[in-house]
Amino acid sequence: MSLIPYGRQNISEEDIRAVVDVLRSDYLTQGPVVPAFEKLVASYCGAAHAVAVNSATSALHIACMALGVGPGDLVWTSPITFVASANCARYCGADVDFVDVDPHTYNMSVERLAEKLELASRAGRLPKVVIPVHLSGQVCEMDAIHALSVKYGFRLIEDASHAIGGRYKGKQVGSCDYSDITVFSFHPVKIITTGEGGMAVTNDAELVKRMARLRSHGITRYPSEMTQPPDGSWYYQQIELGYNYRMTDIHAALGVSQMERLDQFIEERHAIAQRYEKLLENTPVRRPWQHPDSYSGLHLYIVRIEQDAMKGSHREVFERMRAEGVGVNLHYIPVYRQPYYQNMGYRREDFPEAERYYGEAITLPIYPGLTPDQQGEVVRRLLTPSGYQTIF
Missing domain, CATH: 3.90.1150.10 (Aspartate Aminotransferase, domain 1)
Structure with missing residues (x-):
């Protein structure tokens, strides 16, 4: 028998035409299609802002950076996830720990999280950020996790790499009602694909500004973010150390087309x-x-x-x-x-x-x-x- 894979992409003629249209256009990258894709995903999710990047790993990294994760900080996530959910904190120099999973959903257990937070509070070593992972597309119990974040003062990144198109309590995953940032993956076996790619969505205008800088070398072209008036219309400034995590218009065109389905x-x-x-x-x-x-x-x-x-x-x-x-x-x-x-x-x-x-x-x-x-x-x-x- 022929191989039946566990997952595979679904590419239509419309998807192919969308990519070809970009290949025939003036812009292959940093053109109009990436922001169009960002607006489309943000609108679908009911979020205010979105930042497209070249992978969900990149999105997790800049999300941690935007929330100020650094050396000496602690980030908690689920042990049943791809390594990127933990690696993103290590990229920032932070320490990582894990919260055991629920026996029914296989997501981060709210009970184990509450127990671990109580012990961490007594020890004076609470996490700066917690990253619940929506394994297989099923959303974690985000209302309870959010309530714990308010009680103990940590920030939340939803790793929704598996979960675009899902809903929690009637709201689309990515609305960020219970988190600071939500991250999606568009790898070929995911629900929709851009070939390779990811996105971070948020309702926080300051977080989106910083993530947008960090995906592009830490550079800004906005005078309001610069340390001095621009020398001319050509001027840009590197405000901080960032990365080349940009998504291309070629990839975004596939994403825009896939969103229709x-x-x-x-x-x-x-x-x-x-x-x-x-x-x-x-x-x-x-x-x-x-x-x-x-x-x-x-x-x-x-x-x-x-x-x-x-x-x-x-x-x-x-x-x-x-x-x-x-x-x-x-x-x-x-x-x-x-x-x-x-x-x-x-x-x-x-x-x-x-x-x-x-x-x-x-x-x-x-x-x-x-x-x-x-x-x-x-x-x-x-x-x-x-x-x-x-x-x-």
């Missing part, structure tokens, strides 16, 4: 998830639980296996499915297990839920265009050794 993509993902729900009923497979306050973007469909009932170890099931042409994945290896972070002294026993998750989780294919027949094949391959039958 964002809601359609989300609907298709939910239809696929509903089919999985029916196919996996009465099987030894734990299906993803959806919090009633969250309408997930469903970037990922993560199941957990009961190893005894499946008649094979987690690793055996995973490797067999890959060998048989189903491109399953595992999102993610707990960050503290990575050699770079292991060397900092994290203990696996401090994160029991993350450890249990890592020993059972498998990401099944989900993307627009995945057919019912392909889904049936995925489930057959998953269940074959267990002896369980399902309706295909």
Whole structure:
């Protein structure tokens, strides 16, 4: 059988024409399409401002910088995430710690966060920034996390790399009702793509100014931000040390076109998830639980296996499915297990839920265009050794 990947981009003829139009225009980068994309995403999310960059990693980095994260500061995030959610703080010279995950959503646990904050408060070592991660597109319990931020005085960055198009308590992810900044990813396997790219959205005018500078070498062309009157119309100033994190108009054109189908993509993902729900009923497979306050973007469909009932170890099931042409994945290896972070002294026993998750989780294919027949094949391959039958 041909490979069924866990995710893939969906590119239309309209997407191709949008990119070609930019290639035929006067601007390939720093033209009018990037700001148009920013306005489109900000408007969709109900946020005031947006800053497009070349990756979600870059967006996380400049978000941390804009909030003043630096050496001696502490940033907390989830251990079940891609390493970028933690690395962004390390880029700033800050220390990182992790909050164990909820056993149902696999997002940062509010209970563990509250406990950890109480201990940190007594020790006089509270985080400057907390980065909740909306794993698979399901939104963290942001109202409770925000309430803790008010109580303990930390800032919030939502890592919504998986979550554009989702909603929380009726509002679009990215509205920043409960956070200072929200970050999106537009990598090819994400819900919409710009090839590579990311975006930070915020309602804070000062934060957006600083992030816009930081993505472009720390340079400003606005006289109001300069230390002296401009020498002429050509003049610019480097106010601080920034980076070349700019998004090109080529990438933004693809993003603008993809945004037209964002809601359609989300609907298709939910239809696929509903089919999985029916196919996996009465099987030894734990299906993803959806919090009633969250309408997930469903970037990922993560199941957990009961190893005894499946008649094979987690690793055996995973490797067999890959060998048989189903491109399953595992999102993610707990960050503290990575050699770079292991060397900092994290203990696996401090994160029991993350450890249990890592020993059972498998990401099944989900993307627009995945057919019912392909889904049936995925489930057959998953269940074959267990002896369980399902309706295909």
